[in-house]
Amino acid sequence: MPSYTFRCSEGCHFDALFSMADVPTTTECRACGGLAKRVITAPHLSAAGNAAFQLLDHSARSAHEPAVVDRLPSRGSARPQRVTQNPLHAKLPRA
Template sequence: MPSYSFRCTEGCEFDAMYAMSEVPRKTHCRRCNATAIRLVTAPHLSAAGGSAYQLLEHTSRSAHEPHTVDRLPARGSAARQPVSSNPLHAKLPRP
């Protein structure tokens, strides 16, 4: 259920939750019981818990604490690239 912001004639601001089909333009203030009108505000969107949030968290952390490399990777068997069985991939230019 979305949260809507209201401001009364006395200057109090508060948030209230209503169903989108039932949100009123005016309501009574919870503090002073004056008439309060609904404000136009930006939606409160969040990607918390999603992969987008994790990417933003990682990039903001790496901006001031970059990952550094102190040695070359170990020589060993290189990871093999997967081979595609799509015949159209055979037509692509090779490096």
């Protein structure tokens, strides 16, 4: 639910949660009880992309529901080693 900022004539300001369909242009001020008008503010957008949110969701899920391993992975599931023919690659350290 979006958060909207309201400001009254006395200078009080507060945030309130309303659905986008039900947001009023004016409401009662929480501090002084006067009439508060909705203020146009910048939207609160996230800089994180979809991949970042998926990572956060996965780590939160794994903390509460860890994956249970009941056997070792089979040999067929390992990636095959790639062999290179480049002579310069022979000088690189092996992992």
